Amino acid sequence: MIDETIEEIREMQTHSSSVVAVKATRALAELTERDYATVEEFERDLERNVGALKRANPSHASLYNALQDVLHSVQGEADDLDEARELTVATIDRVVETVETGKRRAAQQAAATIEDGQTFLTHDYSSTVMEAVELAVADGAELTAYVTEARPRFLGRKFARELAAIDAVEPHLMVDGATGMFLPKCDRVIIGMDCIVEETLYNRIGTFPLVAAANEVGVPVTVVGSGAKVVDDGFRFENEIRSPSEVMLEPVEGIELENPAYDATPVDLIDEVITDEGVLEY
Template sequence: MNVLQAIRYTPGDSASLQILDQLQLPHRSEYEDIPSATEGWAAIKEMKTRGAPAIAIVAALSLAVELAHNDNIKSADASKTKEHIQARLKYLVTSRPTAVNLEDAARKLSALVEAEATKENATGLSVRQTYIKASEQMLVDDVKDNEAIGRNGAEWILKHVSRANKRGANVITHCNTGSLATAGYGTALGVIRALQASNKLSHAYCTETRPYNQGSRLTAYELAHDKIPSTLITDSMAAALMNLNLNDEDKAIDAIVVGADRVTANGDTANKIGTYSLVPIYTYANLYRAVLAKRHGAKFLVAAPRTSIDLTRASGKDITIEHRAPDEVILVKGPVFDGTNVQDEAVTVSTAPRGINVWNPAFDVTPAELIDGIVTEAGVVEKDESGNFPLSTFFGN
């Protein structure tokens, strides 16, 4: 399958990194050079590149390119080189605090250069090469891991929803978790791609994902690019869609598949704001029950690499939720549409009065009790008899 390439990296002495500027999508495909960690930080912060796996890779490779071209670092000894790399990694982590993948990658890369720098024969060159080799391997490993996530998730859905195995799965996804959010193929969108590749996908529905519209701008772009049968819906239409098709055997929703920027030890997951609303709850005498995914017989599946699992945080209460600028909610930017064609000129439109207070968290937390399975490249984990996800089994302890 010819999937989109959001990250272009060329290794060697003339190393270069380009990213597909996702702020220009879906109407314009432009690649932007990332010559250093400074530009990498800005691209991540400004969401020119986004998605938990992708930002970790872009951050790591932006520093690799910097190391390949910075003459001051090239002349530094092992200790100075190590200090520079570790300081730049700490800086890069500040670009997006919620996604654990970036933090995890920085910690592992920092440990690698620390170990290399302490060797008796270590040089600045050897420390740089250790870092660059490890960051380049991240790009290769991510695609392989995503393909495994896709296979594991697709097999799990077909195993647990018999009607999907018979006529193909109907799946809802939220935000963007495809090639634009990873090194390639995708996590939750990778599950959809795997179903499509095995002729076991009936239809995919993607939510627009307000306020940044990653679903309508990016996921819809990928689905159309890959010619996957799909429909775009607004965030608030998911419950109505599931209810409308509840008694229609052919159209009934079989699975909700989303990504995760962080999965805590108990299985709570932080994902793009609006994920939690896919399993809405109602209140009656202070008792809560899931009434959407549970009632309608669909499965709620979280697809993420093992690097998204953070066993150091006990639950979703321990996750730092990033809050973003009010303008993302009250301003919309896009090209002019003349009624027939999309023009090149981009305009910014205000959709709310100035002076109104805005609450704009980038993520919400879905409780583990509402999740049926967490799929990684190593397999799918389900709740044990006590109702907990044994996530530590993915790490051999």
């Protein structure tokens, strides 16, 4: 299960950073079913697998934090193998609950700011933003959404399809480069986040030009996500360079294909960050 999860994270089959953190944390439960001679051997294997899962996507702060929490809570705390296994299972349950609760509360906080009749623009796919929209609609809001297709993996198309299934939402799908044309029609931009490290938002490629354009035309930008994704220290963001085949199936001689997964946006371009812990204003 751990090897399969590592491969799945690398292939971005689970693109939401919160989902990635939960899947990786749960995968560690496999270690409690293996045979070990000593507690020390178990802890070494735990540390090795935590490292492998973190390396599968070093851009996800929530993945890093969840796995570090498990490792630090178990290592050196058990006197025998049975106790180590029980502690590991209990810690996994606690960490998963923390991630899922943080995401849910962030969505609730964001939903409270979404007003009936609003038109918003969103980029890529954020499960937290989607949940916020669903909660706002359940509370009676009718909304219009402009959604980027989010090249090159087109995750925005998934967002638009899910919005289309909600009667109270009118979704519009557009190419990424059209944001400047449609921003003046919007009341706000609402996007998710991979993480915020110090004074920089890291999110799906295309976020920076969208936020810069929104600032130029005076459309406020809201970022939504778990507070665990706001990191002051202990985590160094590493951008992921995706396969060139996502940009062009057949390579062309003389062309260097560039496919970074994330870009960096200064937080002073953002109006507010809504997390489970409240609203951060910049």
